[in-house]
Amino acid sequence: MNPIAEQALARAMAKGAVPVPATAVQPAAPINPVPVAVQAEVVGHFDRLGFLEGRRHATEIVRSAGHSLNHQKGRLDVLDKLRRCAVGKPPSFARGVSEILELMEREVGHG
Template sequence: MNLLAQQALSRALARGARPVPAAEVLPAAPVPAPVPAPIADGGHFDRVGYLEGRKHALDIVRDGRLLLELQGGRSQLADRLRQCMQSKPASFAQGVASIIALVQEVAQ
């Protein structure tokens, strides 16, 4: 046990110690919740999320490689990748978007 905890315990167990009412310890007015700052430029970018997005998109492309050979299959695959971008962090979505760009580039 650290020194601060030992001191608090010894004060609590000392003779003549009296319980402290909660009203004396708690603030009189509730503390307002902090307001989150708006995220600029589409959110926080982190490299790990970007790489995870690319990896996930590549797995989808590998699983749907037969679609690449069908007529209109590349657009279907790109639509599936766009669907997996929904409700994801910005960095993850950017990783998926880079793979979508590659799939569309190969289609031309």
């Protein structure tokens, strides 16, 4: 736990601490959020960090294949691993994996 959280916890549990009602801390009326424009073409939540993590993860799968990429069966196994890796992941992560998957499919098609 960080030092600020430890201090807050110590103050809350100290003898003579008086509980503060929630109405004294929270505003009386909810604050209206500022409307934000939403892009129609984005499906789900896109997160740049998740996208980059997906690409990094897929790249590591390809690099770890090593010399097996010299054989057709090895290349097909790597493609299968990449497809399975994207299943059930957040959309941004899966999009990063699919970018590497597309590159691999193009190379397998040429080779």
